Amino acid sequence: MADLKTIIFTRQESTLQLLQSYIGEIEGVSFLASTDDCDKAVNALKELNNALFVVDLSEYEEEVLNMANKVSSANPKIKIIGLSLKNDTNTYIKAMRSGIEEVLQIPIVKDKFIEAIKTKDDSESKQQKGKTISIFSNKGGVGKTSMAMNLALELAKCTKENVALLDLNFQLGDVATFWNLNPTFNISYMLENSNKLSKDFMLSTFEKYDNTSLYILANPPFYKSADRVSVENIEKLVSAMQKVFSYIIIDTSTGFGNKIMKVLEMSDLIFFMTTVSLPALRNCQKCLEMLEETGIGKDKAEIIINRYMETDDVKIEDVETLLRKKIYWKIPNNYFIMMEAINKGVPISYINSSSNVAKSYRNLALFVENNIYRKNL
Ligand SMILES: Nc1ncnc2c1ncn2[C@@H]1O[C@H](COP(=O)(O)OP(=O)(O)OP(=O)(O)O)[C@@H](O)[C@H]1O
Ligand SMILES: [Mg+2]
CATH class of the missing domain: 3.40.50.2300 (Response regulator)
Structure with missing residues (x-):
């Protein structure tokens, strides 16, 4: 020393x-x-x-x-x-x-x-940088928040390491409402205190979820102008979190705003959420090209198909051919379990841990844990 x-x-x-x-x-x-x-x-x-x-x-x-x-x-x-x-x-x-x-x-x-x-x-x-995964899509309502929250929780449960969930939907974040949280501190508070983001500060002010090692930083429960949040502050926050948490899962808002671009750049993996409808896939294709053009790179983007059904007209092989990329994961469609979880304000696994969606999120967490270090990101 x-x-x-x-x-x-x-x-x-x-x-x-x-x-x-x-x-x-x-x-x-x-x-x-x-x-x-x-x-x-x-x-x-x-x-x-x-x-x-x-x-x-x-x-x-x-x-x-x-x-x-x-x-x-x-x-x-x-x-x-x-x-x-x-x-x-x-x-x-x-x-x-x-x-x-x-x-x-x-x-x-x-x-x-x-x-x-x-x-x-x-x-x-030590300073091994925490692995950062952004959940992204250029379309609304494709299951980003559901993925971010349930994946973060499953990662915390299977790794037992400190995992952070960051809600970057500046104006209308859903994270707090999805699980009925009423956090004392939110992202605005952290950004105002961005010079003080020590380990103890974050661990004591982020919302620890239900006795797990998941720590949540949600958005203010009221509309707040995103303009007041600078790209520099977001960068400071994410890099401070990377020093403390083993995994940082970021729920993003739709679109390529400069703050989201910064976060995508700082991510080790981008989970690109899509459904298998043709318009969604075309959009996905354009977004992958855009990631390449902006220098963020499409290699770290992985495609996640949400609401997948065996009976879908468009088959996975067709999607892979169209996108010229292997599909990383598929989350099955399960409207009733997802709705019940939202209505009760709890994670999917609390409703039915052996349901197809709960298993899929859990297996994804295990897959990420096994692969993310092997990929040497
Ligand atoms: N695998 C699934 N099966 C069935 N319904 C799902 C699935 N995943 C998400 N949903 C439902 O789709 C709706 C949108 O999900 P969610 O809010 O997670 O999407 P989002 O991409 O974060 O949306 P936004 O763009 O508004 O932030 C929710 O009602 C959710 O319950
Ligand atoms: Mg959302």
Whole structure:
């Protein structure tokens, strides 16, 4: 581990001494300075590219949070650990908003302190980028949201790893309504706080679904102008998520807007949803060409046929010939199960886990898990 310099902000001599003694025992971490003056701390940290900043929140909390906010906004690479006498969610959320990545309770437990520092080292050295799959189509109503949600859940269940579901339908996102969610934080909030997107911040503010390892970032439940969201902020958000989650599943809106294009570019796979009607397939063909022309590339686009029926006039072989591409997956048609799930506000597998659609989503998740790393994306 490269030498990580630490600045401690506290008014308590005993806290300072304790932390200095802990730091002395950690390899690759050194004590640089201590202060109880906010301006001095901010100025000292400006000089450092990468540092650890430990802030004691037990006195003048607002002032200290304000200082942390300034430091994290100026340089997101500085890891800030808070110390607090209180153990309440309010302090925790306020701390996260100010860019503090972790809050430790006073009296400080040595192992917890060491673990908090190690998390920084791990997240910097491991950094295997989470696999990102965008669910896309240039036609509305083809089953993108159903796919994004059920695939994300099945991936979380079969891999047990942290999976994120991101709703990028800026104006009329369906994710929250599909599963009756009422998330405390939504995408607008994340984008407003895009300098603070640490692991802890995301894991504590995204909506964790029903005791699984699926974390959902939904859209605001009201119309919000998409113009206020910049491409840069979307890029920041997705790349921060890629550092934390093993899989990121993105439900997109129809069309080739610049935000969606950015997300497609950042994706490892694009699941292109279509049905087998001729107009839908022609549209699909045009979209594949467009992906090629824009440089995003059609190789990472995989075709998913939704609402597939054996009795369809157009056969899979015909589709493959027309698109000059193998079909990646087929989701069977099952109007009743899909409707029941939407009406009850639950995933498909909660309605009937042995139904053809539930199995298809589950097997797709297993297929993705087995193939995505082998493909070495
Ligand atoms: N495999 C399926 N079998 C039957 N019905 C389905 C299937 N997949 C999706 N549907 C139904 O099709 C409708 C549209 O699905 P969904 O909202 O997922 O599509 P979408 O592409 O996200 O739409 P939009 O473009 O409006 O965002 C929903 O009523 C859904 O229940
Ligand atoms: Mg949708």
